[in-house]
Each structure stands twice: as C-alpha cells, then as structure tokens.
Amino acid sequence: MSIRLFILLTSAIVGLVFVGGSWFAVTSGFEDTLTRHARTQATENARLTQAALYEVMSTGWNADQARAFEAALRASNPDQSIRIYSAAPAPDTGRTNDAMVQTALSTGHPQEQSTKGVLRTVFPLKAEARCLSCHEQIQEGEVLGAIEVRAPITQVVSEALWAFFFSAMPSLLLGIGIATGAVWWVGRRIGRSVESVEAQVNAINTVADLKQLGNPRPHQGFEEIERIQHALGTLALRLRSIAVDKDILLFEIGLLEKFVITSEVIRDWREYVTQLLRDINAMIEVHVLFSVFQIDDEAFDVEVFWHGQPSERLRAKIEAQISAAVQTHPRLSGPAEVTLRHHHDSTQPLTDEVDTAELALKVKSLFVAQPKIGGIVGIGVHTETLSDQTHMLVLESILSTLLNVVGSIKAIHKYTRDLEYYATRDPLTSLYNQRVFWELLGYEIGRSQRHSVPFTLLLLDLDNFKLINDHYGHASGDQFLQQFASSVGAALRPGDIFARYGGDEFVMVLPEADMEQGYTVAQRVLEVARNVSIQVKSGDKVHASASIGVAVFPDHAADAKDLFLFADTMMYRAKAEGKERVRLPTNADVMAVFRDLSEMGVAVLAAVDEKRITPYFQPIMGVASKRVAAVEVLSRIEINGEIVRADQFIEIAEKVGVIHRLDAIVIEAALAKVAETDYDGYLFFNLSPRALVLSEFTTTLRNIVAASGFPPARIVFEITERDTVKNLALMQRFLAELRAEGFKLAIDDFGSGFSSFHYLRNFSFDFLKIEGDFVANMLNNDRDQVFVRSITALARELDIEVIAEFVESAEILALLEEIGIEYAQGYLIGRPSAEAPGTPRPARAA
Secondary structure: OOHHHHHHHHHHHHHHHHHHHHHHHHHHHHHHHHHHHHHHHHHHHHHHHHHHHHHHHHOOOOHHHHHHHHHHHHHHOOOOEEEEEEOOOOOOOOOOOOHHHHHHHHHOOOEEEEEOOEEEEEEEEEOOHHHOOOOOOOOOOOEEEEEEEEEEHHHHHHHHHHHHHHHHHHHHHHHHHHHHHHHHHHHHHHHHHHHHHHHHHHOOOOHHHHHHHOOOOOOOOOHHHHHHHHHHHHHHHHHHHHOOOHHHHHHHHHHHHOOOOOHHHHHOHHHHHHHHHHHHHOOOOEEEEEEEEEEEOOEEEEEEEEOOEOOHHHHHHHHHHHHHHHHHOOOOOOOOEEEEEEEEOOOOEOOOOOOHHHEEEEEEEEEEOOOOEEEEEEEEEEHHHHOOHHHHHHHHHHHHHHHHHHHHHHHHHHHHHHHHHHHHEOOOOOOEOHHHHHHHHHHHHHHHHHHOOOEEEEEEEEOOHHHHHHHHOHHHHHHHHHHHHHHHHHHOOOOOEEEEEEOOEEEEEEOOOOHHHHHHHHHHHHHHHHHOEEEOOOOOEEEOOEEEEEEEEOOOOOOHHHHHHHHHHHHHHHHHOOOOOEEOOOHHHHHHHHHHHHHHHHHHHHHHHOOOEEEEEEEEEEOOOOOEEEEEEEEEEEEOOEEEEHHHOHHHHHHHOOHHHHHHHHHHHHHHHHOOEOOOOEEEEEEOHHHHOOHHHHHHHHHHHHHHOOOHHHEEEEEOOOOOOOOHHHHHHHHHHHHHOOOEEEEEEEOOOHHHHHHHHHOOOOEEEEOHHHHHOOOOOHHHHHHHHHHHHHHHHOOOEEEEOOOOOHHHHHHHHHHOOOEEEOOOOOOOEOOOOOOEOOOOOO
16 A cells, blocks of 8 residues: 555545544534523423413413413424323313323422433423412412423434534535645655655666665655665665675676686786776776786886876876885885886877876785795776775775786796796706707708708717716806806807707707818817816816717718717717817718617617516605605616616617507516506606507507506606607697596606697696706706796696606705605615515415
8 A cells, every 4th residue: 555545545534533523523512402402491481381371370261271372382382392281180171191291290390201302391380379369279389280391302403413514514625625635745745755765776776876875865855754765875885885786796707707827828918918907997997907026036027007098197106106016015125127018908098087196006915935926916996996895895806816817927927938948948057958959950950951061060078077076066066067168159150059968968060060160160169178167165276178079960970860879979989089089980980880870779679579678667755755656667678788778779769660669568567567566656657759659559558557457547657758749639649548548647857848848738747757957956056946946836836746856865855845846756765676666475375
C-alpha cells in the first residue's frame, strides 16, 4: 500500500468516524433536549389543564361539556394528546383500566413512560380547598382524577435532525473539500520527497555513484523523510567503504590476466608496459607510470611511461618527484649514474588536462639482496583518486602486480642479457668461449670454401701453468690468464678470432692467412707470451711460456674437427720438442695425424661392435641433505690396454656414425650393474642430439629400460651440445616422447654456448647443469659468481632443479648451499668409479 493511499484511507475513516460520532451525538442531544422539552411542556399543559378544569368545574359541567373541553385542549396543543380521567367518573366521562393511570390515581404521584417514540405522562388531580365546596364528601389532597399528556418525540427529533442536516450540508461539503485538498497536498509533498529519494537510489549504477546518495538533498519537507534519506546516505557511505564495483572487478581481473610473463614480454617489455598503461586508463585515470631499478651499486635505470604527451613543466615535476622518491628511499643511495627514458602511448598533449598541483604519486618498492636487482614502481594520479578507497585498493593491487611483473621482467631481462653475454664469452677473460669458437670456425670454413682462400688455426697451451695455480693459488692463476688474454689479443690482427678453449688452452682463427702468414702471427704471439707477467702478493713476478700448434685449412683437414685435432696434435708435439715454440706441420706430420685418427676410428668401431663399453658412475650429492641422490653414467673404452675417457672418443664415434649404438650400450650396461644393487636414486645418462633424433633410438631406449625393470621416473637423460641440431621440431618431438614415457630431462653444461639458452627456451627440462668453469672460479671471480646466481634464479623461476659441476672444495660447496643450488657434482663429492652405486644384493640360494 502506498503512503498516499494509506493517508487517503486513514483520512476517510477518520472523517466517517467523526461524522458518525457527530451525528450520534447530535441525535442523542436532540432527543434528550426534546424529551426534556416535551416533559416540561407536558407538565405545563397538565398544570394549565388542571387550572382550566377547576374553572370549568366551578360552573358545573356535564359530560358534553367535558368532551368539548378535551377537544378544545387537543386543538390548542396539536403536538400533544391530552386526556382527562376521573377517579370516580360520572356517566359518559373518561374512565380506563390503564395500569399507568390506575397507578397515578392510586398513588397520587405523576407517572411517565416512553414507548415507541411517544412520551406519555400522567399527572394526578388532587383536591384542593376550593374543591371542597362542591365535593363535600372528599378531603383536601384526595385524588380526584388524572390528566394524560402524550408527546410524539421521535417524529419531532427526526424532523429536527433533517432540518439540522440540510442546514449543515454546505458546511459539511466544505469540510470534506478542505479535508480532501489537505490529503492531496500532503500526499503530493510526501510523493515528491519519496520520488526524490527514489531517483537518487535509481541513479546508483556503480559503487562510485554511492557518493551521490551519501550527499542527501536538503529541505525534503518532512523530517521523517530527511531522516530516512540521511540513513540511506550513511548506509551508502558504509557500503562504499566495503563494496567493490563490478566493473572495477572485471577490469582488475582482465588486467591481471595480462600480467603473464612470456618471451615476447621480456623482449618488448617497454611496449608491454605502455599497453598496460592504456588498459589502466580505461577505468582509472593514470597519467604516468614509472619504474626505477638499481642495476649496479651506483647505476640506476629510470623508465617513465606517459599516457599522452606531457608538458615540459609536468615532465620536470615528475622527474623531481621520482628523484625525491629515489633519494629518500632507505635502500637507494643518491644515484651517481642515472639512465632516464621517457615513453608515450599517444601524441595527445597533457598540458591542459593535468593540473600539476593535483598530481600525486603512489609508489611501491621491492628489492632482492643478491644479485642487486630491485627498485620501485609508481603511478601518477590525481589526489582525489587517492582519497577513493575503492580506487586505492585497485591501485594497490595494480602496483603490487606491476612491481612483481616489471621487477621480474627487468630481472629476467638482466639475467638474459648476462646469459647471452656469457653464452658467447668466457667469464674470466671475456674472450669467445669454446662453443662460440666452434660456430665461428664452421662459419670461417664456409667462407673459405666460398672464396677459395685458406685460413690458419693456432692452438696455444701455456707451459707449466699448473705450477702457478698450485704455488700461488687460483686467484693468481686467474689474474695471469686475464693479463695473458689481454696482451695476446692486442698482438692479433683486426678480424682475427681469439677464444679461450678451456683451462689454459687458447685458440686463434686467422682469416685469409696461409702457412707463412700464420707462422708470422704465431711467432708474434709467442714473443708476447714470453713477456707476460704479474706480480703476486709475495712480491714475486710470475711468468709462463706457451706452445703453439698450427693447422691450415684446407691443406691439413677438410672439416672443423679434423682441423682442430690436427692443430692439437701439433701443439702436443711442440711441447714434446721442448715447449715454448711454434710447431708447423710437415708432410710426415700430416700422414701421422691421419693415421692416428684412422686407428682411433677403427678402435672405437671395434669397441662398439664388441660392446666393450664400460660404464663409470660419478656421484651427485644433494647439497642440503649431504647424501648421494644421483649418479652420472660416463662412458669408458679400452684401447690397447689403456682406459680412454669419453671426451677422447665421442667426437670420433659421432663422426663414424656409431654414437647412438654407443649410448645404447652404456645405458644397457649401467642398468644391468645397478640391477645388482639396492640403489634408489637418479641415473643420469648423456645423449647426443645426433642420436636422439634417430627415429629408432627412442624405441631402443624404451626396450632397454623396460627389460631392466628400472623405473623410468628415476632415469634422467642429459642433452649435450656437441653438434648443432638443425631440426628443432624433430628433436622436440622425440624429447616429448621421452617425457611421455616418464623419463626426466636435463640440459648439460648450461651457459657454455648459444644452444643452451635456445634449448631452455624451446624444451622443458627437470634439471640444469651449470658449466663447471663458472662454478670452479666462483670464489675468485665475481663475474662467475654473478653468472651462477643468475642461472640459479632463472632456473628457480622455471621450476628447474640445478646441479653445479666441478665442485672441488668445501668452500665452493658452502657457497652453493648459500645460493640455494640443489645438487653438487665434482671431485669433492666423488670421482668416477666402475663400481655401481648402492649396496650389492645378496646372492640367491641355488
């Protein structure tokens, strides 16, 4: 029921009750008044009648006179009926058996009765002194008769009421009209007030609209309506403090869905943040977004992203605010070197749209202790936005997520940049590393063949460098290698390729250089090497000589590996002839080298055919548990009674096309040995990509493992990079098949070449082995340590467990535990052994 209808019905009911009550009161009043009037008139008529009767009776009267007298009384009082009764009536006079009359006659008291709207009164006629003259036989006071007066009260009352009704009708109609108008006016006022509140409520479509309801319109006309509106406003403010707009929630969810880090995001992260700024402005007006990252101790990158083109004044203001935020931050010192970049998502000017006095920054910060990657991000908005609690919650959420996303992007970007650098460079000397050397050597062979020009390969090995490490320590050895690389690099020609092959071995590719030109450069390098020295803490000057082997393409070999083996052989002959010299190949040397290579190839083929491949097991320890959690299976073959390591025959096995057979044999032999023990850890096997892409090889592996009964989930295949895989799609398919069978995968020697990072991006791995050279030099070389930490952080982001190789000291192991690396492998943990891991199972009874 509406308030209007309620008021109308209530007013109608009240009016009816009032009119009915009034009519009842008037009727009762009229009736009482007329009854009293009739009683008074009856008494007066009775008195007059009695007086007249005495006068008539004093003259003597007969019956006719009595009837005439009664008729005259009735004629003189048409509203009343008057009759006279005698106590002892004469003939033809009125007499009655009426009880009321008899009572009046007998008692001498007046009698009154109202019946059917008629008031009937009987008055006794008592004898007076003057009556005794005629009635000698009676006494004074004796009842002589009675006078009856009848008055019709109901008719008189009805006539009076109708007369009153018709006279009061205009006033009644006027009152009804006034009442109806008052009800309409009150209803209209209430309706307008309610409609005003209703309009405010209906205007609420978002949480932000609650603010309008929280500011009620004054002067609604009724205190109660204003109280209701005030209560609604209070409720709106409370709701606004706890409610979240659906559109904002959808906006936030949609924005968070875009906070996914992909390789494209890392590569084009600035464009990614610019697009995020556009998306944010679809809901909240954000004029600027910035990030400050500490790249080094006193180096900072500041990226400022604008939603439009700022004015110079606005740009200066924001730069000042960012500078203040950096300088006042407890983790940021005053930057010595700042790289500031501005980016814009559109060309629309901001000069007229943004009041610099109302622009404020909301800032969050995050820092990672090691390595020093971290900083702050901020958003520039109007100050009124900061006072909106809902927008503040959204901004806090956006800032927190942006901080993590942008921070992760910057960190991964830095890690990636470092990885890309160290993937091509030796971290100690900054020379090209071994893997890049092989790629550049292959490139130079192709260029030489296209242009029909020779080139020379120099392989240099320091003489007695081990004595420097043993006597003066690895730090002095590293210092000498750095000095040596710098001095020799300066002696080479522009365009020559200089790389550190490993340890104290260096290689140089001299494009467009024949034997004579190569020998000249080699002699110059040898002379420079003689003059290289460093001064150690004891004050001694440390020197070292070098032995250089020379090979020329295409004179001494037709491919890269044979050319390297040829130069390597020449280098060892230079050492055998007394060291500190350049060894040029002769025709006899050429024949001898090819003969040796042929003999090694024949020996490898024979070992594979006869399955004379011996598995060796090197332990891998859990850094936290200090227990052996895995073993790596290494290949050994026996040639002429001598055990030959894998690095001495793997390349030949690949070249003669038996690498897949060799891998299958060592896996089968290792599983057979392990089956004799209770070993329950992981088994790591090395696989060459050349073997892996053979379609029948995965079937062979599956059959071997199934026959052994060893769980596939505890077998880990290491992918090496001895050859570049040209068909990555094919390799990806076979790796997926291995994973589908339950096998695990590891990437070996991570950081030693381009392919490591490429493999990590394209394939899914469970384990990552860090190149041992980085691990071995961590204590003495900050770059190596940063590289190891970066790889570990990257692997952790990708949910990959890390294994550190070349762990040869307790100090290195302690540092690995601090960094959070899961596994360690090296001579400190254990050397390769032909003994299978675990405890031998007891022999079965015959």
